Amino acid sequence: MRSELLKDMGFLPTLWLSSFHLIYLGASTKIQNPIINFFIFLKVALELSGLKGTRFKSVKPMSESESYYPPGRTLSGLRPIIKCIGELEVAQYRISKSAWLKEDEDERISVITRRINDMTGLTMSTAEELQVVNYGIGGHYEPHFDFARKEETNAFRNLGTGNRIATVLFYMSDVEQGGATVFPVLKTALWPKKGTAAFWFNLFESGHGDKRTRHAACPVLAGSKWVSNKWIHEAGQEFLRPCLLNPPPEDLTA
Ligand SMILES: O=C(O)CCC(=O)C(=O)O
């Protein structure tokens, strides 16, 4: 049925087959209509790409030194995360620049949020702000989970909205070489392509973290990589993605 529909739409089959990455993990999803959701997905992803270059109030330009390495430190062993708000954070696990874009800052951000709600069927009322990330050459993010694991009892506590139930990752640019998002357990690589996006549930319906969602951003070898993340939280999803009492197999949880 889907392929018949796509044939009628002419240009879509290639996009659907080669550019659109949608990962479904867990027993079920509330994405009922893949065709409609595909259009919304594509539209949001393209709109996001169009945001590049926009000046946002909360995003202060970085000085030359901030956009490189912290003064007085050597390259060895230091991997700074450079935040566009001008703060610099040194981390062992990633090199990137990031900014959080507020709803009320630009009409396009709230439109995008509404579309993410349309395409996932999940409420955005407890979601985090949109995070835009840029990786230069060598920029990467080591394997991690987006959700807080059992032992990380304090993570997201200040938000009061539970764990990160799902992730939407938009690719806002192509990358000349490198920069794939890899899911080692799933043996899956998503190659960044402007206007595409990935969606996955981080948590099972029981609320347990899904180990299979472990992922990493491979180093950018040539070019520059732009992505944005929308992290959707548990609170408010009770009737949209009802809980299951049965826990998943222990070896799948983290
Ligand atoms: O840049 C990517 O491909 C993945 C980013 C990511 O996993 C994250 O920001 O949590």
Ligand SMILES: [Fe+2]
């Ligand atoms: Fe991630």
